[in-house]
Structures are given as C-alpha cells and as structure tokens.
Amino acid sequence: QSALTQPASVSGSPGQSITISCTGTSSDVGSYNLVSWYQQHPGKAPKLMIYEGSKRPSGVSNRFSGSKSGNTASLTISGLQAEDEADYYCCSYAGSSTFWVFGGGTKLTVL
Amino acid sequence: QVQLVQSGAEVKKPGASVKVSCKASGYTFTSYYMHWVRQAPGQGLEWMGIINPSGGSTSYAQKFQGRVTMTRDTSTSTVYMELSSLRSEDTAVYYCARDRNTLWDWGQGTLVTVSS
Numbered sequence: 001q002s003a004l005t006q007p008a009s010v011s012g013s014p015g016q017s018i019t020i021s022c023t024g025t026s027s028d029v030g031s032y033n034l035v036s037w038y039q040q041h042p043g044k045a046p047k048l049m050i051y052e053g054s055k056r057p058s059g060v061s062n063r064f065s066g067s068k069s070g071n072t073a074s075l076t077i078s079g080l081q082a083e084d085e086a087d088y089y090c091c092s093y094a095g096s097s098t099f100w101v102f103g104g105g106t107k108l109t110v111l
Numbered sequence: 112q113v114q115l116v117q118s119g120a121e122v123k124k125p126g127a128s129v130k131v132s133c134k135a136s137g138y139t140f141t142s143y144y145m146h147w148v149r150q151a152p153g154q155g156l157e158w159m160g161i162i163n164p165s166g167g168s169t170s171y172a173q174k175f176q177g178r179v180t181m182t183r184d185t186s187t188s189t190v191y192m193e194l195s196s197l198r199s200e201d202t203a204v205y206y207c208a209r210d211r212n213t214l215w216d217w218g219q220g221t222l223v224t225v226s227s
Binding site for chain 1: 146148154155156157158160161173206208209211212213214215216217218219221
C-alpha cells in the first residue's frame with residue numbers, strides 16, 4: 001500500500017480537462033511544499049512534470065498545472081491530447097525519517 | 112545536458128547481491144544528491160534511499176535498511192546501489208535520479224531479475 005493515495009485510473013476525451021488527486025497526511029503533503037508529479041510512458045523512465053506543488057520545469061507544456069489544498073495535491077491536464085496517455089505518479093517529501101513517498105500511480109486513458 | 116547512464120540488466124539468484132551503477136555527466140557531480148527508486152513489474156514507484164556524492168552520507172528507506180548500500184566514486188562521477196539477500200520480490204527496474212529538492216533527472220533504469 002502506497003503512502004499517498006491516487007485514483008487507479010482516470011479518462012477523458014481529447015480537448016477535455018482532467019484532474020488527478022493525491023491524498024497524503026499532515027506529515028507529508030500537508031507539511032511541505034515539495035509535491036511533484038511524474039509522467040511515465042510504458043517502458044520509459046518517469047519524467048518530471050510539476051515540482052514544488054505548482055511549478056513546471058522548462059519544456060513542460062502549460063497544459064499541465066498543479067495545486068494543493070491541505071493534505072491533498074492535484075494535477076490538472078487541460079486540452080487533453082493523445083500523447084498525454086500515460087501513468088502519473090505524485091511524490092512528496094515526508095520529513096527526515098521517511099524522506100520521500102510516492103503515490104500508487106494513476107493510469108490516464110485518452111478516449 | 113545532464114545525463115545519468117545506468118549499467119545493464121542483471122539476472123541474479125535468490126540470496127545473491129546486485130550492484131547497479133549510475134554514471135553522471137553534464138553537471139558538477141558533488142553538488143547534487145542522488146536518489147534510488149525501484150519499480151516492480153506492473154507496480155508503482157518505490158523510494159529506496161539517497162546519497163550525498165560530496166561526503167558519501169546516505170539515508171535509506173526503513174524497508175531496505177540493512178540490505179541496501181549506496182556508495183559513490185567521485186573520480187568517475189558514478190554512484191552505486193548494492194542490494195543484498197535478493198529475493199524474487201526484488202525483481203524490478205531500478206532508477207537513479209538527481210535531486211533538486213525533488214527527483215529531477217532520471218537514469219534510463221536497470222532491470223534486475225531475481226530467479227532460481
């Protein structure tokens with residue numbers, strides 16, 4: 001069982017928006033502004049899409065956005081495209097004992 | 112550009128050890144911590160630990176304490192992850208990832224298969 005809880009799957013049609021939630025606790029997501037989101041295509045390494053809750057690395061489309069409220073972080077993808085179909089993982093710093101924790105991952109299907 | 116190049120796939124027997132390497136280039140090796148993460152087949156990502164390439168200090172996830180050792184060689188800008196007492200559940204792809212207050216750049220992954 002993963003430390004952070006994500007829905008197993010979400011889906012949307014091209015052009016639509018979807019949101020993936022990531023629920024943690026006051027010991028991880030709720031305490032630190034260090035939530036990140038990763039996109040992983042089959043057989044590939046994860047790719048950083050969002051860091052520090054809402055920041056995008058250079059080169060990542062502005063269709064990807066992140067937010068946080070309390071112990072829950074969210075990733076929103078707007079204007080869905082076929083290439084967005086992938087697995088998405090959230091990750092949070094959890095302090096100097098546990099360090100870093102991941103969500104179980106969410107499979108995004110573009111219909 | 113930053114590159115993290117990992118060693119090739121390994122097949123090990125239960126009870127054996129495996130040592131995976133991650134060679135860094137494109138940045139100052141000693142300026143950034145390095146994480147190790149693994150992913151079992153069809154499963155999610157699991158954080159294993161982190162090493163400071165500058166002084167060599169390490170922090171490990173509790174689950175792997177006593178079985179994992181992370182080291183580095185500053186002369187070759189390479190970090191290593193050794194996992195001992197392997198069992199079938201350790202079959203996974205192992206990744207290194209450079210730290211920038213998150214897991215920023217990732218290696219290509221190394222498949223470790225544990226099978227008798």
